[in-house]
Amino acid sequence: MSDVRVGVYICHCGKNIAGVINPAKVAEFASKLPNVVVARDYMYMCSSPGQSLIEEDIKKYNLNRVIVAACSPRMHEPTFQAVLKRAGLNPWLLQMVNIREHDTWVHEDTPDKAEEKAKELVAAAVARATHLYEITTEKAPVVKSALVIGGGIAGIRAALDLANAGIKVYLVEKRQSIGGRMAQLDKTFPTLDCSKCILTPLMVDVARHPNIEIYAYSEVVDVSGSAGDFKVKIKLKPTYVDWSKCTGCGTCVEKCPGKAPNEFDEGLGFRKAIYFEFAQAVPRRPVIDPRYCLWFTKGICRVCSKVCPVGAIDYEQKERYVELNVGAIVVAIGYEIYDMTKMVEYGYGKFKNVITGLQLERLSDADGPTKGRIVRLSDGREPKTVAIVLCAGSRDEKHVRYCCRFGCAAALKHVYYVKHAVPDAKVLVLYTDVRAFGKGFEEFYQKVRSWDDVYFIRGRPAEIFEDKDGSLIFDVYDSNTNQLINVRADLVVLESAVVPPKDWEPLRRLLKVSCDPGGFALELHPKLRPFETTADGIFLAGTIQGPKDIPDTVAHAAAAAAVAIGFLLKGYVESVPYLATVNEDLCSGCGLCVSVCPYDAITIEEKEGRRVAKVNVIRCKGCGACAATCPSGAMQQHYFTDTQILSEVSTLAGGAK
């Protein structure tokens, strides 16, 4: 192909690449490759002058292929495609070469080999580029509605922002009320304002917003379609109460004789078998828990049905399904605390007076199981010595590797709870590092340090034992005083590690979102695109992207909403360029491609008396399974044709000449 004119650009990426290999040598090598008209190296290819350099070269040398050897295409492919576009070239005539993540960052010990590798990768790209051709993409309209999964503070904030921008929002919450973790908290750090006082008005706003529809006690069970046009199936779990009739008067709850452990209170205290999740629940509608309801377990009672003034109780209710059509999905399903029974050494679950920070929140809450009294669970006595253990399970190779990012500040807040409820209590804060990094946190930390009978001990207990009276005895080495301290505490509070919710894994698979090593959703870029996922049209809000405190969660959720709004209001999505395409002259109509297509995007049709495959470009997502299966080579995938891949294979297998 004599008309192929290739320009090759080797990026230094500062020292990231040039610190290991010599980009000038790679450029020199490239300049001698067939069809290469110009080859250059430059300090930062992605910078404005770097981009201009390419743009000018395209015009000056009449280039029709561009190769950029720099970072991962996952980082800057769109950047350089835009350069081609500006210079009047089709963006798919670009070929990126990853010489940073795949080369200099991992082979700095063998710089010669790294340079050789860079040359080979460039040579393979040049070989491949010869076979690139223009690809045109289609624009498909976007459905102007969004699904928000999870009704905690992240979901609430994202839903409100989306709705205020005029977007129809469906908010799906698995529990019967929105509010999430924040509703369980008594106060919020560092300002110590009442958590519910700032949360419940937002919950009400959500309920009243004309653009928001809440699906409480519901779960996402299926997701199909693609960015801009998702089809989502929601399961409405049976509540055994007809919520359309119910007025939320609460007579049923009052009269119910059933008794069940209270999940909202973290297992402390009890609730009825028919219950509201908490006093300010939104929607304020009760649910029957069939595991504890006497009608479901023993076939007796039916008191709720008898007392309901509007006849809303429906023991026969079955689960229902709703199908929604949305353009974007915001995942805001939050976090769970790490199962503290797994840290056997701290005795949680075995010793009654070892509790989690979240349990202390419930004890401290005026609306909680003890009406705000902080007590020992073993005997209801006021604790006179309380030990708060930081990093319980966090930063631990045997449990959770990462930092929970709110344990330190929560611990400081928990000191306040204890000192407020039991002013003469002695409080020990057992820390490894106090990471008071947020706005106002350091000032808060300073204030707490000054309080009477509060001691900061730099150390971590290893084993907690229970004495006969339920007190907890343990040693902790304090590296501030260089002493082993013998502690006898009435109450131990574990600031537990944070993990993704259990139901995340199945949802993640439905959404085709990748996860990070901790199991949280993987963002598109850790710094620049922390609200987006590898799946187009699916956004992240709050702690499902990684542990966060409330200020960060709200900021993250609002930003996710803003990005989602931008996506939805743009009005169209560009079709995937990597679509399947048929060479009808070669196709024998055998239909193997039809059998492997996961999207039913291929049909066999009659054309001029022959049977040939036909690709539905709207359905095709560009996996290439059909192209891999086609026995005649008639089925190809744009940007990944057999010829393109094989030319790359051949060069890399044979080495650069």
Next chain:
Amino acid sequence: MSEGVFEPRIVVFACNWCSYAGIDLAGTSRIKYPHNVRIIKVMCSGRVNPEMVLKALVDGADGVLITGCHPGDCHYISGNYKTMRRYFLLRKLLKQLGLEERVRLEWISASEGERWARVATDFVEHIRRLGPLKLKEVMSSE
């Protein structure tokens, strides 16, 4: 090849969504592994056909590694199951040619930068032990 140390040449097919991202993660985390691997991006491991694998071996590669998302994680619903089926068929063919030790299928997720480094190191060492393939020389001399 320098001073008699056999440096295997290995072609890797990596799917865009999981494995390529996982290999990128090894890079951003600066987890080192042998330089011998050359990565080719495909959108899905299900795009890789036997011809590509054989072409790599015939044209000079000493080993081929196909990487994709873990079962159940495929971005395209079931592409990796197709890869798996095709891989088992391919292995039968390779076995007849005495090449089955040279091709491997591995699942690398986007979060498994460390695992990728282990897999790459292990495979390079494995191929190093097997020695050079020299299929290209054999075929051109025949």
Next chain:
Amino acid sequence: MSLDVRLIDKKILEDVIELVKPHTPQYCYQCAKCTSACSTSKVLPEYKPHLIVALTRLGLIKELLNSGIIWACSECWKCAEYCPQNVAPVEVVIALKNLAIAMGYKPPEDLKVMAKNVIELGYISPPIEVLSKEFEMYSRTTLELPPLIKPYINTEAVNNLRKLFGGVL
């Protein structure tokens, strides 16, 4: 006491890493959970596993070896069990003991006797007569237990033992 940064000796750390792998003493972030757990520390407060790791990290082990405190480890393995970073201070201590011996430091006398007995008898001690509460002496013979045989009879085997442990005698 002040520390001159030029005294840092990374060779020591390298030797220790080699002996404790796959544990990684460099990961230690000094939470001192090991010392909170340490059995020895409960009765001998100057024994501090987290400090031993920190000093090893810098290669400043001379004091530790001179004082002989590394031999106080009760080898209960609690430090390794609870260490959040898989450092396993007990393994570091065992490595330091090995280094100390290689550098010519002497272990506690009882341990030397054990080594001698192992080389000569194959056991850390010869079978002894024990005294009961009733002040009667008992031996394997009087208790009708089968006699012990020497497990290391082969000359090469004894040579092996001598080579491995003979240095402390």
Next chain:
Amino acid sequence: MSKFLLFLGCTIPTKQYAYEISARNVLPRLGIELVDFPEAGCCGFPLKGINKKGWVYMSARILSIAAKKGLPILALCNGCDTSLRKIKDILKHDEVLRNEIAELLSREGIKLNFNVDVYHTIEVLHDFVGIERIKALVVRPLKGIKIASYPGCHMLRPTDIPRPEPSGEPKKFDSILSALGAEVGYYPDKGGCCGATMLPYSPKHAFKLTAIKIKNMKDFGFQATTTSCPYCMEMLDSKQDAIRAEVGDDTLSIPVFYITQLVGLAIGLKPKELGLNLNLSPVEEVLERLGVSIYE
């Protein structure tokens, strides 16, 4: 009938005779066939501080000889059990060391082979004999006696290799005691250290550590304690007098038994058959309650 090589280690055959006597008399009655293994010797555990490689060599040697006999090993001693399993793990993962050890062994005509199963007394009792079987054989239940199980460190740790019991919550020991009819229960630091390994460094400090353990047991109302480790026995039982003297607390007195001795008592064996006359702690307190004379 399960068959094991009876691996005694050093401490048991050279001074802790009661463990050997009781094991030899009790286990066969529970359907366990014991094959003598006198060519084993020391596992090397006490000498790892001098030379870790020497320890690996000694344990590897024992494993290799056992592998040739084709029988699993029953290690009575916690230290031996840890040692053999730890060395199996080390040899599996460290190729360089493996080759070195294989070389050392080949000089004395032994082929390195560590493909052999190792079990501890507690596992043999709990997993091979089984709780139901033990229950069925009990003729003299240890009723009304509150016994503190004392597993000892190396029964539980290090956890990067398989241990008979999990570190946090040892259960097998107590379930055996319950099967014998004894009362069991919690006390602080059940998985703690007896201090035996500190002896060469400082007996004084080692005794203090044991004293804490006995105090915990007494405080929580235990009338006796039992272990399966000759080192723990040495500290708790043989040195009990010295410990009382060291800490100056005469109340630190508790009968101490090997678990095999308690099983033997419960299934009707005579104290002599269990070597109970060799225990130095006041075991007669328990025997009296069972109506057994130590002179039987």
